[in-house]
Amino acid sequence: MSKSARKPNKPVKTRPGRTGLSRPRLIDEALELLQESGLAGLSTRRLAERLKVQSPALYWHVRGKDELLQLVADAICAQMVLPAKARSPRERLEAIAHEYRRVLTAYRDAPRLFAEQPPVGPNRIKLYDAAVGALLDEGFPAADAIAMATFYRHYLLGMIIEEVRDQQPGHIEAPFSAFALGVELTRLGKAASEFPNLAGAADLLTHMSPKKLFAMGLKVLLDGLQAHLNP
Amino acid sequence: MSKSARKPNKPVKTRPGRTGLSRPRLIDEALELLQESGLAGLSTRRLAERLKVQSPALYWHVRGKDELLQLVADAICAQMVLPAKARSPRERLEAIAHEYRRVLTAYRDAPRLFAEQPPVGPNRIKLYDAAVGALLDEGFPAADAIAMATFYRHYLLGMIIEEVRDQQPGHIEAPFSAFALGVELTRLGKAASEFPNLAGAADLLTHMSPKKLFAMGLKVLLDGLQAHLNP
DNA sequence: ACCTGAACACCGTTCAAGT
DNA sequence: ACCTGAACACCGTTCAAGT
DSSP, X not given: OTTOSOOOSSOOOOSTXXXXXXXXXXXXXXXXXXXXXXXXXXXXXXXXXHTTSOGGGHHHHSSOHHHHHHHHHHXXXXXXXXXXXXXXXXXXXXHHHHHHHHHHHHSTTHHHHHXXXXXXXXXXXXXXXXXXXXXXXXXXXXHHHHHHHHHHHHHHHHHHXXXXXXXXXXXXXXXXXXXXXXXXXXXXXXXXXXXXXXXXXXXXXXXXXXXXXXXXXXXXXXHHHHHHHOO | OTTOSOOOSXXXXXXXXXXXXXXXXXXXXXXXXXHHHHHHHOOHHHHHHHTXXXXXXXXHHSSOHHHHHXXXXXXXXXXXXXXXXXXXXXXXXXXXXXHHHHHHHHSTTHHHHHHHSOOOSHHHHHHHHHHHHHHHHHTOOHHHHHHHHHHHHHHHHHHHHHHHHHHSTTOTTOTTSHHHHXXXXXXXXXXXXXXXXXXXXXXXXXXXXXXXHHHHHHHHHHHHHHHHHOO
């Protein structure tokens, strides 16, 4: 994947002034840059530098940075293995969810990338289509299936964003991680008595694994869908 | 709120070199700038210009841009009216959700701001505490209540983000709006047959109001929570 | 067709210096 | 204590010009 089409030892000089730039190479290198430097480090200029090209060169292959990011997101999405249609709808929805989580946690800042960029591109649409398909097979009327697929997506994305945020070293400000919540509560100082329900929260959060949390949330969502189906 | 502490006609010259800058004034003006120019337009330099101050001056009152954004988010959060504890837990959760939606849709780019910045600050924590409180009263064990509150938050945020994205004029790329999905499907061209389940989706999405969608998603979530409580 | 050079209009932040 | 001036190290993008 990331080790594709690199220049061989003897550079294939197609023509003078030609650098062998291409959309796939852009995407490939952008993915590596994302892994190394995160979303903030993925700038057009740094990407150009990596490709040994002046940054305006990118704009011949890509409309702008947003399109580049959408292409990167779609490339990440391409790695998800969608479940076979033979399996039950609920199993499919679960499988999609876990694939989503698996792939998005594998790439640095991928959850944020997916949340920021609109779901554009064949692979992201394909994923959406798969979710809608499962919901249709579950028995939802078409309009509901589409709505539910949207909920489903946001739910997953939100949970994965939070899970990943906690993993970032130094990024302990998010008070939904055990440690950070404690920090924030003490930072807010004596007013902490205003938050009676969060008193023991910090401790409790320590004992929950992200994977279990994710599975728990998924179950809540799927049960909610089921309830909507059989009122 | 936004019309507070502005300089009167006769500027109160406290001391030479003193500009009357303060944290509340920063937050106030930042909120207005956000309304006018959106999240991308809310830069430290533009904010300084509005306050008739050199941009480094801000750094005496605020640690950096992130802290500023967190303060802004917390100020927005302060406008939410939390439900009385007398009401039933489910009613409270519904009320919180609708307040969340009401306030976040009132401020430009507020949903994105809330998603990007970690939930730090007294008002955001208070909101979190209120949700956890309702869930505890509903009968959840403490650990579950905290987990559920996290799901709840992400769910709401995700749905509101998508709803607002569609409202932005020109920002029609998100294929979860009726129009944009149609655009994207045709953009992907002949491969559209790969997405059998999305065929009529564009039309269906047209007939769903954001408010109804939001309420529907909320019901799904709350039903899911209920199912978790009574298995 | 594909890329460079130069430029434009921005960013967030630091830090010595002023008052 | 509170702010300015100057500077640093960046951004994304446009556009004429080159090959």
